Amino acid sequence: MLAPLPPTSFPKGEIKVLLLENVHTSADELFGGEGFQIERVAGALKEDELAERIRDVHVLGIRSKTRITPRVLDEGRRLLSIGAFCIGTNQIELAHANRRGVPVFNAPFSNTRSVAELILAETVVLSRQLCDRSREVHDGTWKKVATNCHEIRGKTLGIVGYGHIGRQIGVLAEMVGMHVIFYDIAARLPMGNNRATPALADLLASSDFVTLHVPETAQTRMMIGTAELALMKPGAYLLNASRGTVVDLDALAAALRSGRLGGAAVDVYPEEPESNSDGFGSVLRGLPNVVLTPHIGGSTEEAQEAIGREVATSLVKFVNSGATTGAVNFPQLELPPARDTHRVLNIHKNVPGVIRDITAIISDRGANIRAQMLVTDASIGYLVMDLDQGLSHEVKKAVAALDTSIKTRILY
Numbered sequence: 001m002l003a004p005l006p007p008t009s010f011p012k013g014e015i016k017v018l019l020l021e022n023v024h025t026s027a028d029e030l031f032g033g034e035g036f037q038i039e040r041v042a043g044a045l046k047e048d049e050l051a052e053r054i055r056d057v058h059v060l061g062i063r064s065k066t067r068i069t070p071r072v073l074d075e076g077r078r079l080l081s082i083g084a085f086c087i088g089t090n091q092i093e094l095a096h097a098n099r100r101g102v103p104v105f106n107a108p109f110s111n112t113r114s115v116a117e118l119i120l121a122e123t124v125v126l127s128r129q130l131c132d133r134s135r136e137v138h139d140g141t142w143k144k145v146a147t148n149c150h151e152i153r154g155k156t157l158g159i160v161g162y163g164h165i166g167r168q169i170g171v172l173a174e175m176v177g178m179h180v181i182f183y184d185i186a187a188r189l190p191m192g193n194n195r196a197t198p199a200l201a202d203l204l205a206s207s208d209f210v211t212l213h214v215p216e217t218a219q220t221r222m223m224i225g226t227a228e229l230a231l232m233k234p235g236a237y238l239l240n241a242s243r244g245t246v247v248d249l250d251a252l253a254a255a256l257r258s259g260r261l262g263g264a265a266v267d268v269y270p271e272e273p274e275s276n277s278d279g280f281g282s283v284l285r286g287l288p289n290v291v292l293t294p295h296i297g298g299s300t301e302e303a304q305e306a307i308g309r310e311v312a313t314s315l316v317k318f319v320n321s322g323a324t325t326g327a328v329n330f331p332q333l334e335l336p337p338a339r340d341t342h343r344v345l346n347i348h349k350n351v352p353g354v355i356r357d358i359t360a361i362i363s364d365r366g367a368n369i370r371a372q373m374l375v376t377d378a379s380i381g382y383l384v385m386d387l388d389q390g391l392s393h394e395v396k397k398a399v400a401a402l403d404t405s406i407k408t409r410i411l412y
Contacts, residue, residue: 009411012036015319016056016078020044021063023085024308030316031059043275051075059315061085064295065274068092073100081318083311084328086298087111088243090216094329099379101347101407103330105314109164110306111298115213115241116168118297120176122265123152123209126237129263129289148235148262153177158207160200161214161242162188169211170194181206185219204231209239216243226251235262241297244269253283256290263289267297322384322411331375331382338370342392343411346383349404350376358383361398367391380406 012035019027020041031038036059044065045053054060054076061083062068068082073096084092084106097104125131127150136143157173159166159182170180170191180194183203190196197203200223204210210232214220224238225248232238238261240247249270255261266284272295273280284290298307317323322345323334337343348354355374362369362385372385387395392410400408 010058010409015058017059017061018053018057019061020066021085023061023063024304026305026308027061027083027085027312030309030312034316034320036319047072054079059083059319061311061315062091064088064091066091068097070096073097073102076100076102081105081315083315085304085307085311088216089328090243092329095379098329098377099406101380103318103324103327105311105318105327107307107310108326110310111300111303112164112168114300114303115165115297116172118267118293119169119211119239119241119265120172122239122291123157123173123178123211123237125291126209126239126263126265126289127152127155131291132289152209155179155208156181156206158182158197158203158210159194160184160203160210160212162194162196163213166211166213167191167194169213200228201231204228205233207236208233209237211239212242212246214242214246216245221245222248224248224252226254229255229260232261234260237261237263237265239265241265241267244272249283253287256284256287263291265291265293267293268295320411324382331377331380333373333375333382333384335371335373335384335386337412338386340389341370341386341412342389344383344385344387344392344396344399344408345411346385346399346408347406348381348383348402349406350379350381351404354381354402354404355383357402357404358399362387362395365391365394365398367395 015036017031017036017038021044022042028038047069051072054072056078057076058078058080060079063086068091070093073093079102082092082102082104084104087106087108089104089106092104094104129149154177156179159170162182162184166182170182173180174192181197181203182194183197183200223246229251252264256264269282284292314326322343324330325332325334368388370386374381374383396408396410399405
C-alpha cells in the first residue's frame, strides 16, 4: 500500500496575520473566513518592536504611519506578503521587499470618492472663506462680508495628476458647473468635458483652483515652489491632498501672506505626527483662509471599509493561489487553477540559468507540468507551475534548494 502524500499548503489555521493602525474590521471577515489567525495592534510600531513581532508573521497589514525598513523585512523570514491599507506605499522599502520575495498590495481605488468629495467641498470653503467666518463667529465676531467671496460655478479647476482620484474630481466639478483642465505626464483619456493642458505652466496660469493628486517621486518632490506659485492667477487657490513633499510650504506661506494667493487647503505635510496625541506645527498655521486638515482625505467609514476588503482580498488571493495582480513591487501574475494538480510557487533571482536548472529538475524526475507561467522584473523572477501531484513535493524541495531561489512554496 502506497504511503499517503504529505500535506501541501501550510495549514490555513497556522497562517498568522498582524494588522496595525486600526485597519478596518472588514479585513477580519475575509481573513477569518479563511481560518487565519488575526492579531491586532491599535497604532503603529517602532522599528525595534516590529522587527521582533514580525518574525513569525505571514501577512502584515499596515496604514501610512508604519515604516517597513530593510531590517524589518530581513527579520520577517516567514513573511509572505504586506498589505498597505491605503493608497501610498512610500512608507515601505519596496525594492528590498521585492528582493526578499515579498509582494506589497495597496488600495488604489477604494478611497477615491472620499478624497474627491473633500476636494470639492474645500473649493467651496475657500471660495467663500468659510473657515474664517466660522472662527470669527465662534469668537463672538460678526463679520458679514461679500468681498472676495465667490461662487465656484464657472470657475476653472486645474487638476495636476489625472489618475483615479483626479478623474473623479473632474466629474464632480463639472456637475457643479466648473470648467476642468488637467495635466499629467502620461496620456489620459478625459472624462466628460475635462480638457488636457500641454504643460504644468499652462494649467497654473489658467486655473482659479489648482488641486494636486500625484505620487511621491523624485519628479514630484517640491514640484510646486516659488516659481510655480508665481505662475498662478492672482487670488487663486491651491489644494494638496496628495503627498506632503510635493509643495514647498515656506513658499506657499509667503504667497499667502503677500496676498498672491487667495487661500489654500492642505491635508498632507512633509512631517506628520505619529499619533493623535502628538502636537503639530506648520508655517501655515494661523494664516487667513487656509484649511489645514490632519491627513483625512480618505478617512471616511465608507472608504476604510472598502479599503479593508480590497487589500484583504488581494492578500488572500496571493496566499491561496499565488496571484500577484495589483502588487506594486512585483511581477504581475495570475494563473487559473488546474484540477488534480499541486501548485509550486518559486521566487528567484533574475539571473541566467535559473529556468534551465528548474527544467532539469522537473525533467530528471519525470514530472508533468499541466500549466506554468513566468514573469520577471529587473531583480526577480516569479514562476508558478501546476504539476501532477505525485512528484510535486520532490520538485518543490529540489527547486527550493537552488542557490538562486528566494522563496518556494507549494499549494493545494
